[in-house]
Amino acid sequence: MNTIDLTASFKAYDVRGIVGETITEESVRATAAAFVDVLGLAGQNVLVGSDMRPSGPSFVDAFAEGATARGANVIKIGLISTDELYFACGVENAAGVTFTASHNPAEYNGMKMAKAGAVPISSETGLFDVRDLAQKYLDSGEIPAAETRGSVSEKDFLKAYAEYLRKLVDLSNIRPLKVVVDAGNGMGGMTTPAVLGDSILPGLPLEIEPLYFELDGTFPNHPANPLEPANLVDLQKAVVEHGADLGLAFDGDADRCFVVDEKGEPVTxxxxxxxxxxxxxxxxxxxxxxxxxxxxxxxxxxxxxxxxxxxxxxxxxxxxxxxxxxxxxxxxxxxxxxxxxxxxxxxxxxxxDTGMLAAMHVLAVLGTDExxxxxxxxxYSPYASSGEINSELEDKAAAVERVRAAFGDEVEVSEMDGTTFEHKTEGWWVNLRPSNTEPFLRMNLEAPDTATMERVRDRVLELVRAV
The missing domain is CATH 3.40.120.10 (Alpha-D-Glucose-1,6-Bisphosphate, subunit A, domain 3)
Known part of the structure; x- marks a missing residue:
């Protein structure tokens, strides 16, 4: 009897869960079948790959079983970064899935999905329909067989991905640069040598100093989440020690890239x-x-x-x-x-989205500027920013109202995403946005100078955290 509730792992944009608990081979098999049915993919190609997490290969196999049972032709594309999946979906004009939990800890895995042409799928464009049908398949304990079972084949996209990016940003004639890259034991350890190094294509005027390039989904060195300052420390230190021109840090599935300058300071x-x-x-x-x-x-x-x-x-x-x-x-x-x-x-x-292509643009700028x-x-950074500051709160709405009441007519208010307060004369703005998945109210603030930023930051936090 099924005991898995897919609402625990299906999020607004992707699927993430704890391996063996909220995401299993059975749930993956059912999700694959539903993915094919909801998107009408019987008789069509579906691409599937994974990052370096240990559960990836078995989940890819389970996905192939569920998708072919409903008539899709599965092309296994091996170890991939998430942006490599988007590339493959784009050039093949095929739907695809990669098994990744991005920057989440080792016990997690999940699925990022795309429609043909790399068109995103979200809760508003079919993802929850996939969830609901997959739940029916799970609860019934059976995936009905299509009239014609799909096939399984394999294809590698890494060289084509690297060639494509190099055509978009030509780095062949930049001045020589020394670059430290922290892959965090994630997929950047594979894509960086392919795109920026000489593992597949001719070398570029780049001397790459690798940090944690070994693919290891247990993340033995630090979490593959460069958004957290603690996870940039090794990169910052290495950039200074090597006298490098810059440093790059990729997250686990290598679709995001963070940059530090030659002093080891983050570039926002x-x-x-x-x-x-x-x-x-x-x-x-x-x-x-x-x-x-x-x-x-x-x-x-x-x-x-x-x-x-x-x-x-x-x-x-x-x-x-x-x-x-x-x-x-x-x-x-x-x-x-x-x-x-x-x-x-x-x-x-x-x-x-592709962090690698953004990194190449930065290399192109630096490589043509002394x-x-x-x-x-x-x-490009004329203003002072607070960065994201989280406050754990029971009543997030009440906290926002305290800020609204305190500033009154001094600010203009927008509710596009959370609540943004923009001061009419002092030039600062602050956004308060409740997390969808955690008990946090997220604050981001920007001001014309550091003194104003710190003054407003402290005042807003005082209001938000008042009990």
Whole structure:
């Protein structure tokens, strides 16, 4: 008798659960069958791969069993980064799934899914329909056989992925750079040598100093989550010790990339967004796009829309979350999009996110400029930011109302995603956003200078955390 409740592992954008508890071979088999049925994939190709987590191979096999039972032809694409899945779905125009739990701890695994052409699937576009049908298959204990069972084959996309990225950003003529890369024992340990090194393609003017390139889903060195400052410490130290020009840190499935400068100091994702946006606007204009569109989420620095407009582009603000960004990219014909969480989206990459391509843009800028990255980054970071600060609260709505009451008519209020308060005269803004999955109220704040940022930060936290 089935005891698994899929509502525990199906989230708004993907599936994540604890291996053997909320995600099992049985649940994967049922999910695969439902994925084929809901998306109408019988007789079509479905791509499936995994990151380096130990449960990945058995889950890939279970997925293949469920998908072929319902008539899909499964192409196993092996060990892949998540952005490599998006690439494969784009070039093959096929739906696909990769088994990954991104930056989550070792006991987790999950599924990131895409429709044909790397179109995202979320709770609003079919993911919960997959969940509900999979639950029926689980509860009945049976997946009905299709009239014609699908086939299973294999294909590798790593070389094609690397070649594709190198065509988008040519690094062959930059000045020599020394780069420390922390893969965190995740998939960046495979994609970095392929794209930036010489494991598959000819070498570039890059000297790569590898940190934790061994693929190991138990994460023996540190969690593969560069968003947490503690997980950047090894990279920061190594950059200084090696006298490197910059450092790159990838998360577990290598779809996000964080950058540190030659001093070991983080370059904010907002600054990276601005740097890449400037290049993408110039490229799009050269190709005849009079007013290229750049997408950014509401927690990104206002330096981004200011730069975009100054460069003759159009800046569009969205909610946080990759399915929202990708949808707006498609609707508005955006050429590039960036998020504060270091997800970067490219029209030329099927509107999907790829940290590697963003890193290549940064290397291209640094490699054609004699200034150090600290100096370049500072030019794109004119404001002071608090970073994300979490407060664990029982009543998150009441905390937001305390802030609203305290500032009154001094601020303009927006509720696009959480609540954003923008001061009418002092030039600062603060966003308070409740987590969907944790008991946290997330605060992000930006101000014209550090003193103002610290003053407002302390005041808002005092209000939020008042008991």
């Amino acid at each position: 994702p907002s600054a990276i967004t601005a740097i890449v946006a400037e290049r993408e606007i110039a490229r799009a204009k050269a190709e005849g796009n009079a007013e290229p569109t750049i997408i950014y989420n509401l927690i990104t620095s206002k330096a981004v829309p200011e730069l975009v407009e100054a460069q003759g582009g159009r800046a569009i603000k969205t909610r946080v979350g990759h399915s929202f960004i990708k949808a707006v990219m498609a609707e508005e014909n955006g050429v590039f999009g960036g998020e504060h969480s270091a997800h970067y989206y490219f029209k030329d990459f099927f509107n999907a 200034r150090p990255l600290s100096e370049i980054g500072a030019a």
